[in-house]
Amino acid sequence: MSSRETIMTFLVLCGALSLAPAGAHAEPIGRxxxxxxxxxxxxxxxxxxxxxxxxxxxxxxxxxxxxxxxxxxxxxxxxxxxxxxxxxxxxxxxxxxxxxxxxxxxxxxxxxxxxxxxxxxxxxxxxxxxxxxxxxxxxxxxxxxxxxxxxxxxxxxxxxxxxxxxxxxxxxxxxxxxxxxxxxxxxxxxxxxxxxxxxxxxxxxxxxxxxxxxxxxxxxxxxxxxxxxxxxxxxxxxxLDTTIVHSDFNGEKVSALLKKHQGEIEEIAELGKFEGWHVLKATAPGVSARAACREFELETLREYRQRSRREINERRVEGKRINLKPQTPDGSPVASEQQTPN
CATH class of the missing domain: 3.60.110.10 (Carbon-nitrogen hydrolase)
Incomplete structure (x- = not known):
């Protein structure tokens, strides 16, 4: 191939590359x-x-x-x-x-x-x-x-x-x-x-x-x-992948999620501070904040609210107290076992 042909081939290739849209095949971040x-x-x-x-x-x-x-x-x-x-x-x-x-x-x-x-x-x-x-x-x-x-x-x-x-x-x-x-x-x-x-x-x-x-x-x-x-x-x-979870009972799970997905998922620190929320967002392609929450058994805020509404309403109808302890049929907390002194 002559030097003229080499130059022309190079220019054609450069032109073809320049016509490709930037990021045309890039995987999106989030949804x-x-x-x-x-x-x-x-x-x-x-x-x-x-x-x-x-x-x-x-x-x-x-x-x-x-x-x-x-x-x-x-x-x-x-x-x-x-x-x-x-x-x-x-x-x-x-x-x-x-x-x-x-x-x-x-x-x-x-x-x-x-x-x-x-x-x-x-x-x-x-x-x-x-x-x-x-x-x-x-x-x-x-x-x-x-x-x-x-x-x-x-x-x-x-x-x-x-x-x-x-x-x-x-x-x-x-x-x-x-x-x-x-x-x-x-x-x-x-x-x-x-x-x-x-x-x-x-x-x-x-x-x-x-x-x-x-x-x-x-x-x-x-x-x-x-x-x-x-x-x-x-x-x-x-x-649509941005995910909100409530801080109730979830601090350790959120920390573990962020540690595992460091550089891939971040918590938007300026959001949710006064609401008691963690706002999680993917920052790398191929990663989903929503999927990571499922991996760490984290309910979304919407799921948490809907479950709480349903279960609290059920206990209200049944006359039971609202707490995290196992309950007897009448709604009273189960007494903890006491150890007998040696």
Missing amino acids: PVKVSAIAIGFGGEWEAKMKLASEHLEVAGSRQVDIACLPEEFAGLEAEPLTGRTTKAIGALAKKHRMWVVCPIREQAPDGKQFNTAVLLDREGEIAGYYRKVFVFWDEDLHASDEGVKTFDTDFGRIALLTCFDANFDEVWQSAERQGAEIVLWPSAYAGGIPLNGYAMIHNYAIVAVGRGNIIDVMGRDLEEVESPLPQQFIATID
Whole structure:
């Protein structure tokens, strides 16, 4: 091979390498999910709002978003079936970009009722499920759903959908937690504010709030690393592997976990200090904080609360004391054995 051919081959190889995206094959750290809150407002003229929504979804798709959420009734107030023109058009974009989309509509149900409905479209653009608003606002002139809160299993985790006025009723947020939701997407016509941060912290799920477009982590904090490629579009990455465990009875186990996984899992020291929590996060590829907790028989905070609620309620009904000691049938602690002096 001549020196000219050698140089040309080298340049071609360098060019090929430069075209490869940085970190294209890198294993992710934790369980990252890229979300987009598209806060383009409630109602409006159908053609104009669909054009605007499509522009936003094209941008979200170009940034490899896993799930994008539009506002409630974003394309106007004309009722249509679940499989109407809005979900068909948005479904085509979901399929094009292999992206989940929450597409809220005013639904005309087969039985004649009308609902404020958030439709979940999968990566193929098909309807994966829907949520009909439970707490309908007074002037909507719609039917209130009797189906309750639903959760949906996606390829990145379990999600729930709640809508606007639902923000005022804690029971629907607790229902999402008890059904195992990891992210709650909240299409809305208003911002919601601090209560949403409270729900995220109390129930330990992330919230994608599409009133003003804030994205909240499991500690109830608005994420700061948020990209805004278009006005009123907000994109961030949530790590669903971040795990919270209570400090009750768990100090030694957490220390042992961190010792074994030094350099792979860290405790976020500035979080959970006053709440009595350990917040654990993977820092290396191929490691899961959630899996490590199972390895060391550590309940997540959510599991601990749910078990405590169940068992304390059972003892209340049975008239038993709440303690860690073995109990007699009447609820009294078992007397400890006394040693006879020699």
